[in-house]
Amino acid sequence: MNNNPARTRLLPATLGLFLSLVVVACIPRVVTPPVSSPPPTTSPSPDAPTVTLTLEPSPTSTDSPYRSDFPDPALYNWSPVVTGLEQPVDIQNAGDGSGRLFVVEKPGRIRIIANWLTLPDPFLDIRDRVGDAGLEQGLLGLAFHPDYAQNGYFYVNYTDVNGDTVIARFQASPDDPNRADPQSELILLQVDQPYANHNGGGLAFGPDGYLYIGLGDGGSAGDPAGNAQNSDTYLGKMLRLDVDTPNAAPEIWASGLRNPWRFSFDSLTGDLYIADVGQNMWEEINFILAGTPGGLNFGWDLFEGMHPFDGQPPAGQVFTSPVAEYSHTEGCSITGGYVYRGAELPEWQRVYFYSDYCTGNVSGMIRADAETWRSTSLFQTGVSVSTFGMDETGEIYFADFGSGMILRLTRR
Ligand SMILES: [Ca+2]
Ligand SMILES: [Ca+2]
Numbered sequence: 001m002n003n004n005p006a007r008t009r010l011l012p013a014t015l016g017l018f019l020s021l022v023v024v025a026c027i028p029r030v031v032t033p034p035v036s037s038p039p040p041t042t043s044p045s046p047d048a049p050t051v052t053l054t055l056e057p058s059p060t061s062t063d064s065p066y067r068s069d070f071p072d073p074a075l076y077n078w079s080p081v082v083t084g085l086e087q088p089v090d091i092q093n094a095g096d097g098s099g100r101l102f103v104v105e106k107p108g109r110i111r112i113i114a115n116w117l118t119l120p121d122p123f124l125d126i127r128d129r130v131g132d133a134g135l136e137q138g139l140l141g142l143a144f145h146p147d148y149a150q151n152g153y154f155y156v157n158y159t160d161v162n163g164d165t166v167i168a169r170f171q172a173s174p175d176d177p178n179r180a181d182p183q184s185e186l187i188l189l190q191v192d193q194p195y196a197n198h199n200g201g202g203l204a205f206g207p208d209g210y211l212y213i214g215l216g217d218g219g220s221a222g223d224p225a226g227n228a229q230n231s232d233t234y235l236g237k238m239l240r241l242d243v244d245t246p247n248a249a250p251e252i253w254a255s256g257l258r259n260p261w262r263f264s265f266d267s268l269t270g271d272l273y274i275a276d277v278g279q280n281m282w283e284e285i286n287f288i289l290a291g292t293p294g295g296l297n298f299g300w301d302l303f304e305g306m307h308p309f310d311g312q313p314p315a316g317q318v319f320t321s322p323v324a325e326y327s328h329t330e331g332c333s334i335t336g337g338y339v340y341r342g343a344e345l346p347e348w349q350r351v352y353f354y355s356d357y358c359t360g361n362v363s364g365m366i367r368a369d370a371e372t373w374r375s376t377s378l379f380q381t382g383v384s385v386s387t388f389g390m391d392e393t394g395e396i397y398f399a400d401f402g403s404g405m406i407l408r409l410t411r412r
Contacts, residue, residue, distance in 0.1 A: 063268065063350075067366050071347045073378040078362070078407040081397065082118045085111055085404035089201070091389020091397050092142045096149040098177065101391055103399065103406060106138035108158070112178055113406065124156075124170060124180040131161040133196070136219075136259075140201025145243065146209060148172075154180070155188075155211055155243065157203050165191040165199055167213055169243065188241065189250055191234050195219025198259040207270035207290060210240040213250065214274070216259035222279060222310060223301040228256050236300065238263070238274065254288070256298035256319065261357075262336035262387060266290075267394065275336025275354055276322070279304050283334035284322035285354065285365060287373075296320045323373045324365055331356030337388030342395040345411060353396055355385035362398065381407075 081101075090104035101113040102123060108130030109122040132138030141157035148154060152172035160166050167189040173179045193199055198216030206212050217223040217236035228236025231252065238254040254274075263274040270290035276298065278284060282305025286298050297319050301310045305325035313319065326334075337353035352365040362379040386401035397408045 065269065065271075065350065065367050066369055067350050068368055070351065070364050070366065070376055070378065071345075075412055076345075076379075077410050077412050078379060078381060078398065079410045081116060081406045081408050082113055083403060083405040085118065085399070085406065087138070087386075087401055088399035088404055088406065089138065089140055089386050089401070090142050091387055091399055091406065092144060093390065093392045094144045094148050094154070095146070095392060096144075097392070099392060100178075101389065101397070101406070102142060102144075103389075104139055104142050104156075106140070107132050108139045110139070110142060110156075110180075114178075119178055121179065123172075123178060124182060126156075126158070126182050126185070128182075129160055129166075130158045131163055132159070134159075134163070136197045136199055136201075136216075137163060140199065141203040141214075143203035143205055143211060146205055152180075153243075155203055157201050157213065159193065159199055160190075163196055164193045165189075165215065167203070167211075167241070188243070189213070189234075189239075191215060193218060193235075194225065200257075200260050202260060202263050204263060204265055206240065206265055206272070208240075209242075209244070211243050212253065212263070212265075212272075213239040213241060214257070214260035214263050215239065216257065217300065223258065226301070228258060228300045229297075229302065231255065240294070251294070253294045254296045254298060256296075256300045256302075258300040258304075260336075261334065262354075264336065264338045264388075266339040267341045267390070268339070271339075273336060273339070273352055274298070275334045276300065277333050278325075278328070279309065281305070281328050282307060282325045283328075283331055283356065285324040285334070285336065285352075286320065287323040288320075298322070324375050326356075326375070330359070331361065332358035335385050335387060337398070338390050338396055340394065340396055340409075342390075342393055344393075344395055345409065348396075348409070353388055353398075355381075355388070355398065357384055357386060357401075360385055 087106035088103045089106045092102045103111045108127035110124040112119045112123050130139050137159040139158040143155045145153035169186045171184040198219040200214035200216040202214040204212050217228045227233050237252045239250040240253040241250045242248040259277040260274050261277050272288040274286040284305045299319040302313045335355045339352045340348040355362045360381040360383045361377050363377050365375040368374050383400035384402045387399050389397045
């Protein structure tokens with residue numbers, strides 16, 4: 001797979017815990033829009049996606065983005081919070097001061113954890129319109145409007161009974177903060193899915209107030225239709241949507257993605273981390289510094305991770321390479337997480353947590369300096385880590401898909 005040893009130094013999985021995997025991104029890191037981006041159009045429609053090249057707000061933090069090492073993981077536990085949820089795939093908070101966690105169950109419900117207990121009645125139940133036959137199908141993502149406490153709006157990403165992607169808004173009940181009306185659905189976007197897999201599924205509001213939507217390449221294997229590099233489809237893209245303007249069309253924010261399974265914004269800096277699931281050999285993490293214009297191309301399917309995959313890149317086209325990758329000797333399906341920004345474990349500040357669904361290893365990634373990222377395996381959980389989540393105070397959690405358990409990082 002054309003692994004260039006000058007670019008990466010990969011350690012075999014048998015070396016076990018606590019050995020650093022150092023990945024230095026030497027392929028030119030791109031902070032300008034690709035030269036071959038199509039120009040923005042003035043009449044966006046779902047069939048003619050637009051590419052937006054506006055500048056994001058610059059980060060306001062003066063905190064250093066760098067750190068040189070990790071805390072000793074032996075001093076920490078992942079402590080069970082609740083168990084018994086059904087196929088949890090997302091964990092979110094409403095940002096409304098309630099302290100609740102909202103867990104997305106793949107078959108089509110959202111459950112509430114309050115005071116360390118799962119409430120018996122779901123927050124939302126839309127199993128009647130969710131198709132979840134495939135492993136990668138179902139109710140997949142949730143994001144709360146930044147003004148949720150005032151307007152009660154939240155957004156979901158699911159595959160419907162036809163297997164197609166739906167992005168929809170719902171509203172919490174004005175009478176009961178623990179219930180939302182399934183009939184309040186307002187569909188904002190539908191995207192045809194040619195295959196059952198690679199539906200992406202993540203949602204997150206960016207520091208610009210837009211809703212970001214992660215979509216996979218449509219599925220099968222090897223992106224047979226070339227969707228991720230085709231600017232005429234939303235498949236294989238990161239979209240962003242102005243949800244506060246009625247009938248606004250989504251914009252293509254970034255392209256060249258295979259199946260982004262969990263992306264998140266650093267809650268302090270606004271930096272964006274996108275974990276993209278690999279095909280045959282390489283799992284990857286992409287990083288976009290806050291303030292970077294849209295229009296980046298992350299390479300799939302011309303590249304898998306940092307390695308050529310299928311076809312010759314067009315002359316003049318520039319690609320943004322991942323800041324970290326690992327091979328299928330160490331896992332098989334990345335689960336992206338969050339940069340820790342909580343208060344209880346300040347020694348974990350600036351560490352980005354991620355995992356691998358197949359191995360259950362929870363890893364951390366840090367920026368050692370402007371050019372160097374460092375990753376290390378931290379915890380061997382032995383379970384299927386389907387998603388991470390953060391509560392309102394920035395403490396970090398993950399979900400075990402198999403047992404339906406939610407666990408929280410705590411000091412021993
Ligand atoms: Ca699909
Ligand atoms: Ca890539």
